[in-house]
Amino acid sequence: MNTKLSLSQTKILTSTIGFNDTRSGLDRRSSISPTLCSKPVYSGKLKAAKETARIETSNTKNASIEDSFFSKIALNYLSKNLQDAAGISSSSKSTDYDRLVDTATRVLRNFDTKQQHEFVLSSLDRALPTVISSLIKMAFPPSKVSRELFALFTTISFAWLVGPSEVRETEVNGRKEKSVVYIEKCRFLEQSNCVGMCTHICKIPSQIFIKNSLGMPIYMEPDFNDLSCKMMFGREPPEIEDDPAMKQPCFEFCKSNKSYGVKH
Numbered sequence: 001m002n003t004k005l006s007l008s009q010t011k012i013l014t015s016t017i018g019f020n021d022t023r024s025g026l027d028r029r030s031s032i033s034p035t036l037c038s039k040p041v042y043s044g045k046l047k048a049a050k051e052t053a054r055i056e057t058s059n060t061k062n063a064s065i066e067d068s069f070f071s072k073i074a075l076n077y078l079s080k081n082l083q084d085a086a087g088i089s090s091s092s093k094s095t096d097y098d099r100l101v102d103t104a105t106r107v108l109r110n111f112d113t114k115q116q117h118e119f120v121l122s123s124l125d126r127a128l129p130t131v132i133s134s135l136i137k138m139a140f141p142p143s144k145v146s147r148e149l150f151a152l153f154t155t156i157s158f159a160w161l162v163g164p165s166e167v168r169e170t171e172v173n174g175r176k177e178k179s180v181v182y183i184e185k186c187r188f189l190e191q192s193n194c195v196g197m198c199t200h201i202c203k204i205p206s207q208i209f210i211k212n213s214l215g216m217p218i219y220m221e222p223d224f225n226d227l228s229c230k231m232m233f234g235r236e237p238p239e240i241e242d243d244p245a246m247k248q249p250c251f252e253f254c255k256s257n258k259s260y261g262v263k264h
Contacts, residue, residue: 067095067096067097067160068160070160071096071160072096074160074161075096075097075099075100075160075161076096076099077127078100078123078127078161079096079099079100079103081122081123081124081126081127082100082103082104082107082119082120082123083103084123084126085118085119085120085122085123085126086103086106086107086110086111086115086119088103088106088107088110090102090103090106097187097191098191101188101191101192101197104192104197104201105192105194105197107119107120107201108194108196108197108200108201113200116200116201116205117200117204117205117208120201120202120205120206120209121205121208121209124205124206124209124213125209125213128213130213133213133214136214136215137213137214137215140214140215140216141215142215142216142217142234144172144175144177144179146216147172147177147179147216147233147234148167148177148178148179150179150214150216150218150233151167151178151179151180151181151231151233152167152178154181154231155167155181161187161188162183162186162187162188162229163183163184163185163186163187163190164183164184164185165181165182165183165184166181166182166184167179167180167181167182168180168181168182168230170232172234179232179233179234180230180231180232180233181230181231181233182228182229182230183228183229183230183231184228185226185227185228186198186222186227186228186229188202189202189222189224189227189229190227193251193254194250194251194254195224195245195248195249195250195251195254196250198222198224198245199222199243199245199246199248202220203220203222203245204240206218206220207219207220207237216233216234217233217234217235217236217237218231218232218233218234218235218237219231219232219235219236219237219238220232220237221245222245224245224248224251
């Protein structure tokens with residue numbers, strides 16, 4: 001979809017592209033939503049995405065999120081676990097969420113994808129002790145009830161990390177069940193503004209952790225056009241090399257590319 005910008009919009013556009021990040025970083029929010037650039041991130045065969053630019057109002061849902069006291073504790077705890085796993089520190093002195101994304105960005109900048117997955121998995125293991133994850137795995141083996149409980153728990157407990165979400169109905173083996181979580185606009189993807197950050201710091205490690213540690217297969221399907229995401233509990237994900245998300249081009253305004261010099 002081609003978007004024609006007026007002169008005033010063009011001025012807004014050129015004055016707000018002062019991003020600070022690494023292949024996914026963050027520092028300050030922009031009023032411009034991510035758009036796909038013409039160079040593929042992972043697949044040289046992928047055709048260039050059409051360049052689009054949308055000027056958004058500054059009061060979007062995720063931009064207006066104010067973290068509660070407990071949300072800040074969770075954010076700082078997750079950020080600290082990731083820093084400890086990777087042996088790095090964050091230089092961000094801004095908000096708690098910014099610190100988390102800055103930490104993840106540094107992991108993306110300094111380590112290869114295999115190490116990125118390992119560090120995130122290690123930080124999740126630290127956040128959820130093995131004794132607890134083992135109990136969950138035994139108490140909730142894959143079933144219609146457990147899938148629906150996982151979906152419900154996700155929408156209630158993780159708004160501080162991914163933004164508002166809702167449970168949606170799907171069909172599994174010919175039966176309807178409410179085991180899909182629809183994230184309207186992923187807070188992490190919106191703030192990191194990077195496809196690589198979404199896939200390697202969130203999607204792939206989360207799928208591995210939830211299946212291996214909690215015993216629940218899950219396929220996460222991000223939509224890089226509107227920044228939404230579907231979490232489908234009970235569904236096996238494709239092989240990494242076959243996953244459509246891994247063939248997406250990077251965002252045109254990827255902050256990590258501009259601030260940390262990460263080559264996509």
